[in-house]
Amino acid sequence: MTACRLTLAALAVALSLTTQAQALVLRGRVVDLDGKPATDARLQIVGHAPRLAIRTPSGEFEQPLAGEPAQVEIAVIDGSLEVLYPLDGRVAVPRDESVIVTVVVDKHERASINELLAARLVRLEAALDANGVRYDAARDSLSRALEQIMGRLDLDEASLRRSVTFQREQAATAPEILRTVDTYLRELKDLRDGFRHFAPLAVRERAALDALQMAMQEYSAAFTALSDNRRAFASKILEYWPAPRDEVVAGKLADVYLEAVENIHEPLILPLNPPLIVLQRAHGDQRPGRDEIAAAAAEIVAAAADIDRRLPALEQRARELHDALGR
Numbered sequence: 001m002t003a004c005r006l007t008l009a010a011l012a013v014a015l016s017l018t019t020q021a022q023a024l025v026l027r028g029r030v031v032d033l034d035g036k037p038a039t040d041a042r043l044q045i046v047g048h049a050p051r052l053a054i055r056t057p058s059g060e061f062e063q064p065l066a067g068e069p070a071q072v073e074i075a076v077i078d079g080s081l082e083v084l085y086p087l088d089g090r091v092a093v094p095r096d097e098s099v100i101v102t103v104v105v106d107k108h109e110r111a112s113i114n115e116l117l118a119a120r121l122v123r124l125e126a127a128l129d130a131n132g133v134r135y136d137a138a139r140d141s142l143s144r145a146l147e148q149i150m151g152r153l154d155l156d157e158a159s160l161r162r163s164v165t166f167q168r169e170q171a172a173t174a175p176e177i178l179r180t181v182d183t184y185l186r187e188l189k190d191l192r193d194g195f196r197h198f199a200p201l202a203v204r205e206r207a208a209l210d211a212l213q214m215a216m217q218e219y220s221a222a223f224t225a226l227s228d229n230r231r232a233f234a235s236k237i238l239e240y241w242p243a244p245r246d247e248v249v250a251g252k253l254a255d256v257y258l259e260a261v262e263n264i265h266e267p268l269i270l271p272l273n274p275p276l277i278v279l280q281r282a283h284g285d286q287r288p289g290r291d292e293i294a295a296a297a298a299e300i301v302a303a304a305a306d307i308d309r310r311l312p313a314l315e316q317r318a319r320e321l322h323d324a325l326g327r
Contacts, residue, residue, distance in 0.1 A: 024065045026072065026093055028101040030054055033084070036323075040248040041105045042077040051077065057320075060100070069093055074103055080243055081105045107242075114155055117146070118163035122171060138164045169240040174325040177233050180225050181256055181318050187222035188264070188314075191215045192307040195272075199300040202279045203293055209279055212300075216276065223265060230257055245324075252321040259314040268306050275299045 026045065030052075032038045037059025043052045045063055052061050052074075065072065074089045076082060083089040085104040094101065106112065121137035128135045138161045142150075150157060194215035201208035237250045275296035282293045 024068055024093070025097050026063045026065055026091070026101065027060070027097060027099070028063075028091075028103050029058065029060045030103045030105060031059055033104065033106045038105050040244045041081055042244060043083070043103070043105070044075055044077055046073040046075055048072060065093065076105070078244070080107065080111075082108050110153070110155065113153060114160055114163050115167070117149075117155075118160055118167050121160075121164050122167045125168070137161070138168070166240045166242070169236060173233070173236045173240065176229075177253065178322060178325060180229060180233075181321065184222045184226045184260060185314065185318060187215075187219040188260075188307065188311070191219040191269075192304045192311075195300045195307075196304040199279070199297045203282060203297050206283050209283060212276075212279070219269070223260075223269075226257075226260060249321075249324045252317070252324040255317045256314070256321050259310070259317050264307065264310050264314060268303055268310065272300055272303055 026048075030038045030041050030043065037054075037057055039054050039056045039059050041054060043054070044050050045052065045065070048065050048069075049063050052063060054061050071090055071092050074083055074086075074091055082105065083103060084106055085102070086092075091101055091103070107115070118137075125135055125137050142157070147157075149155075150160065194212050198208045198212040198215070202212050233253060234250055237253065238246050241249055278288055278292055278296035279300075281288055287293075288296075
């Protein structure tokens with residue numbers, strides 16, 4: 001019996017040690033060269049995790065490890081990025097699991113140099129265009145000095161010219177997207193203020209009704225521009241932004257549309273057409289009853305409070321889109 005108890009005790013200790021070994025966790029945070037969370041990075045811990053689950057928006061991860069390794073290797077899954085730090089991707093596993101290791105990722109050095117040269121050529125194009133000189137860096141001849149640099153670094157000319165085209169399109173598209181979103185935000189706030197301030201006065205004053213209708217027209221124009229360009233914006237992002245950044249930017253843009261269209265325009269703005277018509281009729285020959293007019297004005301004023309409740313989420317999505325396009 002004593003021998004049996006000793007055997008069971010030894011087995012329990014062995015199982016406990018095995019469980020402890022399996023429970024070792026590596027905690028870390030993935031950032032880019034600007035120190036911002038690189039939530040779009042696709043990384044693995046070789047031999048331990050085929051894909052790291054990187055949290056948004058912090059860039060942090062917690063990964064259980066098999067056994068008790070003193071060191072692990074973090075590697076990229078696709079070829080668009082490389083691990084710059086720790087060197088060679090090798091991480092010493094802290095025994096203290098509260099320690100958070102820092103992992104820095106960025107484009108491959110060759111790709112980074114290629115994009116820097118392309119950005120310089122795009123700036124040259126812009127400077128020449130501003131002074132009436134036509135130069136197409138994606139097609140026209142390159143300088144001898146640049147060709148020599150490319151030769152020494154073994155850079156591909158076709159890849160450089162493709163980068164020029166992509167950066168040129170990004171430089172044109174990003175401001176257009178942000179301008180469209182910012183205009184919609186501004187007109188939405190103006191419309192909210194119009195609902196709050198002009199709707200009660202529009203019951204009696206024609207000038208207040210005209211101001212309310214003007215705010216509605218300007219909002220409608222901004223919403224139409226946002227809505228009509230949705231597919232074009234998404235298509236350009238997927239075509240001219242490099243992977244995996246294209247999916248991140250496209251996702252941020254989709255989040256803006258979700259808030260603007262499905263959470264604000266459709267449930268809060270569209271249903272106001274009937275009460276707005278009631279206010280218009282209040283200044284015509286077939287004036288509705290006093291209660292109907294008052295109810296219409298109250299419904300419009302209430303919509304201002306509804307917009308206030310949804311607006312912070314849209315503003316947050318817009319900031320995230322600004323950040324994604326600014327990287």
